[in-house]
Amino acid sequence: xxxxxxxxxxxxxxxxxxxxxxxxxxxxxxxxxxxxxxxxxxxxxxxxxxxxxxxxxxxxxxxxxxxxxxxxxxxxxxxxxxxxxxxxxxxxxxxxxxxxxxxxxxxxxxxxxxxxxxxxxxxxxxxxxxxxxxxxxxxxxxxxxxxxxxxxxxxxxxxxxxxxxxxxxxxxxxxxxxxxxxxxxxxxxxxxxxxxxxxxxxxxxxxxxxxxxxxxxxxxxxxxxxxxxxxxxxxxxxxxxxxxxxxxxxxxxxxxxxxxxxxxxxxxxxxxxxxxxxxxxxxxxxxxxxxxxxxxxxxxxxxxxxxxxxxxxxxxxxxxxxxxxxxxxxxxxxxxxxxxxxxxxxxxxxxxxxxxxxxxxxxxxxxxxxxxxxxxxxxxxxxxxxxxxxxxxxxxxxxxxxxxxxxxxx
Amino acid sequence: xxxxxxxxxxxxxxxxxxxxxxxxxxxxxxxxxxxxxxxxxxxxxxxxxxxxxxxxxxxxxxxxxxxxxxxxxxxxxxxxxxxxxxxxxxxxxxxxxxxxxxxxxxxxxxxxxxxxxxxxxxxxxxxxxxxxxxxxxxxxxxxxxxxxxxxxxxxxxxxxxxxxxxxxxxxxxxxxxxxxxxxxxxxxxxxxxxxxxxxxxxxxxxxxxxxxxxxxxxxxxxxxxxxxxxxxxxxxxxxxxxxxxxxxxxxxxxxxxxxxxxxxxxxxxxxxxxxxxxxxxxxxxxxxxxxxxxxxxxxxxxxxxxxxxxxxxxxxxxxxxxxxxxxxxxxxxxxxxxxxxxxxxxxxxxxxxxxxxxxxxxxxxxxxxxxxxxxxxxxxxxx
Numbered sequence: 001x002x003x004x005x006x007x008x009x010x011x012x013x014x015x016x017x018x019x020x021x022x023x024x025x026x027x028x029x030x031x032x033x034x035x036x037x038x039x040x041x042x043x044x045x046x047x048x049x050x051x052x053x054x055x056x057x058x059x060x061x062x063x064x065x066x067x068x069x070x071x072x073x074x075x076x077x078x079x080x081x082x083x084x085x086x087x088x089x090x091x092x093x094x095x096x097x098x099x100x101x102x103x104x105x106x107x108x109x110x111x112x113x114x115x116x117x118x119x120x121x122x123x124x125x126x127x128x129x130x131x132x133x134x135x136x137x138x139x140x141x142x143x144x145x146x147x148x149x150x151x152x153x154x155x156x157x158x159x160x161x162x163x164x165x166x167x168x169x170x171x172x173x174x175x176x177x178x179x180x181x182x183x184x185x186x187x188x189x190x191x192x193x194x195x196x197x198x199x200x201x202x203x204x205x206x207x208x209x210x211x212x213x214x215x216x217x218x219x220x221x222x223x224x225x226x227x228x229x230x231x232x233x234x235x236x237x238x239x240x241x242x243x244x245x246x247x248x249x250x251x252x253x254x255x256x257x258x259x260x261x262x263x264x265x266x267x268x269x270x271x272x273x274x275x276x277x278x279x280x281x282x283x284x285x286x287x288x289x290x291x292x293x294x295x296x297x298x299x300x301x302x303x304x305x306x307x308x309x310x311x312x313x314x315x316x317x318x319x320x321x322x323x324x325x326x327x328x329x330x331x332x333x334x335x336x337x338x339x340x341x342x343x344x345x346x347x348x349x350x351x352x353x354x355x356x357x358x359x360x361x362x363x364x365x366x367x368x369x370x371x372x373x374x375x376x377x378x379x380x381x382x383x384x385x386x387x388x389x390x391x392x393x394x395x396x397x398x399x400x401x402x403x404x405x406x407x408x409x410x
Numbered sequence: 411x412x413x414x415x416x417x418x419x420x421x422x423x424x425x426x427x428x429x430x431x432x433x434x435x436x437x438x439x440x441x442x443x444x445x446x447x448x449x450x451x452x453x454x455x456x457x458x459x460x461x462x463x464x465x466x467x468x469x470x471x472x473x474x475x476x477x478x479x480x481x482x483x484x485x486x487x488x489x490x491x492x493x494x495x496x497x498x499x500x501x502x503x504x505x506x507x508x509x510x511x512x513x514x515x516x517x518x519x520x521x522x523x524x525x526x527x528x529x530x531x532x533x534x535x536x537x538x539x540x541x542x543x544x545x546x547x548x549x550x551x552x553x554x555x556x557x558x559x560x561x562x563x564x565x566x567x568x569x570x571x572x573x574x575x576x577x578x579x580x581x582x583x584x585x586x587x588x589x590x591x592x593x594x595x596x597x598x599x600x601x602x603x604x605x606x607x608x609x610x611x612x613x614x615x616x617x618x619x620x621x622x623x624x625x626x627x628x629x630x631x632x633x634x635x636x637x638x639x640x641x642x643x644x645x646x647x648x649x650x651x652x653x654x655x656x657x658x659x660x661x662x663x664x665x666x667x668x669x670x671x672x673x674x675x676x677x678x679x680x681x682x683x684x685x686x687x688x689x690x691x692x693x694x695x696x697x698x699x700x701x702x703x704x705x706x707x708x709x710x711x712x713x714x715x716x717x718x719x720x721x722x723x724x725x726x727x728x729x730x731x732x733x734x735x736x737x738x739x740x741x742x743x744x745x746x747x748x749x750x751x752x753x754x755x756x757x758x759x760x761x762x763x764x765x766x767x768x769x770x771x772x773x774x775x776x777x778x779x780x781x782x783x784x785x786x787x788x789x790x791x792x793x
């Protein structure tokens with residue numbers, strides 16, 4: 001039971017009304033300790049996060065940036081991205097992009113992926129985006145975690161690989177065909193020349209009119225032979241295995257050469273007009289002939305595909321400013337829906353039916369133009385048509401990257 | 411014995427005066443109240459004071475939980491009920507409104523929520539080892555002094571014992587004493603409270619632990635009660651009730667630090683066994699107790715006598731006796747029971763009561779040693 005109480009107990013000199021000081025001190029110590037632990041954890045997590053090389057953002061439900069990692073800060077010069085909208089920074093738009101994976105991720109409560117091309121600091125960069133919903137019952141609203149990985153290089157390499165493969169195959173075919181065609185051509189040419197050499201001998205013996213016909217016909221045969229040889233020549237230069245041989249080039253010449261390749265297609269199309277406006281006195285550019293031909297060919301083929309029935313393709317070259325030569329390919333075709341505008345240059349993105357293309361044309365255009373230190377841009381309106389503009393610098397050393405095809409690009 | 415003893419004097423923060431109850435919400439908030447536990451009893455609810463206090467809290471935006479399962483001589487199970495409510499409702503500051511019963515219950519609740527266990531674990535002195543929640547007491551009877559004291563008396567139902575729990579931690583943080591609350595009291599309650607306060611003052615004045623700081627308070631209390639009790643019964647003016655309030659508070663300061671005596675030991679024992687109202691015991695036993703103690707402290711009894719008689723002259727040796735006689739006269743004039751047989755059903759249990767009383771902590775501070783037979787003699791005298 002209870003120990004007997006004595007007078008000293010009643011006075012209780014050594015007993016005071018207990019306050020919470022002791023407990024408070026203990027709590028403060030505990031809190032300090034746990035604070036230290038959480039700080040260590042925070043640092044560890046921060047270190048892990050810093051090790052992530054992707055752009056990372058935490059967004060609110062309406063896509064306001066809540067926090068970002070160091071890669072993001074490296075990508076944007078904005079010192080305070082928090083509170084701004086994601087689409088403000090990435091697209092300079094005032095509304096969310098349709099098809100944004102963040103919305104889908106929140107709606108479906110699952111991880112969503114998507115790719116898009118953003119123009120940042122004047123460069124088109126392709127990002128693979130992963131959006132994962134962050135749902136915490138204690139938060140007033142849901143959040144979404146976005147990773148954006150710069151896959152520009154991978155995609156480019158992939159596209160280039162396909163392109164190279166395609167071109168290599170084409171090159172083989174073309175070389176074979178050229179070889180096969182060259183022999184009969186050489187024979188035709190030889191015999192046609194033989195005929196011409198023999199013409200004087202029969203001139204006196206036949207009707208002069210007939211002789212004239214023969215002369216004319218053999219001339220035509222020879223001219224057409226020349227044309228064939230030129231075509232074969234073009235085909236060979238076009239499909240030459242890719243080299244990084246940059247040489248001074250005349251853009252107009254390249255345009256006309258390339259047109260010759262699709263001449264047959266163009267003539268087949270009824271009601272299609274080609275409006276060629278080549279600038280006089282265009283300075284030489286510095287680049288890879290066969291690659292630039294590819295670019296022009298791709299743009300022409302796309303323009304052709306965009307036009308159903310009647311229409312016009314306008315091809316313009318011009319000298320812009322002091323340092324750029326530009327090529328414009330404008331069609332009066334179906335146009336490009338806005339949601340596709342930023343995907344167009346992505347490798348393997350295509351609106352063409354299966355079997356008509358695998359979607360690397362524009363992607364390879366894009367990377368070729370980039371390699372030439374130039375820029376490719378597009379303006380389009382659905383139903384009205386599209387205009388692709390390729391601008392190439394006169395001095396390709398400025399701002400151009402490594403000239404080897406697979407070299408590093410930083 | 412008391413000449414060279416080291417003493418201690420501890421009292422809560424006291425907010426005194428008419429209308430001081432208006433500071434309740436502010437005080438609660440200062441102590442960190444978000445959700446107070448308001449301990450009171452049915453009497454206070456009926457008189458409207460509990461409602462008034464709740465309005466004050468509501469107007470000031472202090473949330474509260476009401477606990478009113480308190481009766482006189484509060485029981486151990488009521489304390490635990492209150493503690494469960496406190497924990498369940500996540501209360502913080504404890505506010506007690508009422509007489510000794512709600513205040514002692516509140517102390518018990520605070521003890522349990524701060525220290526756990528059963529309330530019986532803390533019987534005796536200084537057994538509370540951990541702090542209690544902040545407590546604000548509003549006394550409504552000007553008697554028990556529980557709002558000032560380090561005592562808490564809870565009935566152990568099973569053992570039929572009134573346990574004395576003594577700890578400095580039981581002194582509330584703030585005591586808000588508003589004499590206006592006394593205006594609605596019935597005569598019976600005014601008398602029994604005042605005499606309880608008087609008993610506190612007299613018993614603590616003659617205690618061996620009395621110090622100059624407690625003695626002054628005790629004498630002041632005796633003087634105020636002797637002078638104001640009867641006038642207050644005839645005409646309840648705010649001024650008179652204020653004087654009785656001061657008296658009760660002063661008596662509380664005195665007994666909390668100097669302790670009580672055999673009168674309270676007997677009253678606790680009677681309360682434990684017969685559930686006797688504490689306030690009724692003192693008019694009956696106080697004179698007999700004083701007579702028993704007189705030989706041990708003649709000078710002090712003399713001083714008491716002089717004050718009761720309102721006589722400023724120096725002491726004569728018989729003054730103690732005369733004072734006691736005067737007290738008896740005063741009690742006789744009041745409408746209260748004056749024999750023990752009026753409040754105790756039969757005398758068969760007197761011995762048991764006295765045997766139990768000797769274990770009470772109040773026995774320690776009686777100026778004259780007493781065993782159970784001495785107590786029995788006192789009871790017989792008062793029978």
